Amino acid sequence: MxxxxxxxxxxxxxxxxxxxxxxxxxxxxxxxxxxxxxxxxxxxxxxxxxxAPIGPVVGQINRDLTTVAGRLHTVLTRQRAPKAPPPPKPRTPTTPRAATTPAHAQPELPAPWVVAPRARVEGMPNSPADR
Known part of the structure; x- marks a missing residue:
């Protein structure tokens, strides 16, 4: 070899x-x-x-949640559905404004709705009167 x-x-x-x-x-x-x-x-x-004992409980929970999901879907579709416009309110006769009242003036409020003018609070920054 x-x-x-x-x-x-x-x-x-x-x-x-x-x-x-x-x-x-x-x-x-x-x-x-x-x-x-x-x-x-x-x-x-x-x-x-x-x-193994969890199986039937999970099945019941799943059935309950399916019902809840269906009802929730129903509620959400009702809220998203276009609503019909409300019927027009009947017009009440109004008194014409005086010629001297500017167009941007606020209407007069009834007595319980009158708001007192804002007062300046001394020593407090951003007082309501400063706004």
Whole structure:
């Protein structure tokens, strides 16, 4: 056998050993993953058993909320619907304003609605009279 043949056999043997080492590592990693998945599956089964009584309660809550949502939708559509304009109010006869009253003047208020003029409060910034 020549030197090149020996080197080739040694290189192939090293490559096989390296690949075998990686595959053995993958096997151990998959075994760890499998055992963890078994633990997770067991935990999920326990959770499913403990939460089984919640199902009917959630169904009742869902039915109640569906009813509430329908009624709320009805109320909201009523509020958004265009309303008919109110009927016009009957006109009451008014006395014409005097020619001397400017158009921007405020109408006279009845006695209970008369407001006293604002007084300046000494020492207070932004007093009503300053506005």
């Amino acid at each position: 020549t030197a090149a043949g020996v080197v080739t056999i040694i290189a192939v043997a090293i490559a096989v050993l390296v690949l075998a080492g990686y595959l053995i590592g993958v096997v151990f990693a998959l075994r760890r993953v499998s055992s963890r998945l078994d633990e997770v599956a067991t935990g999920l089964a326990v959770v499913a058993d403990k939460t």
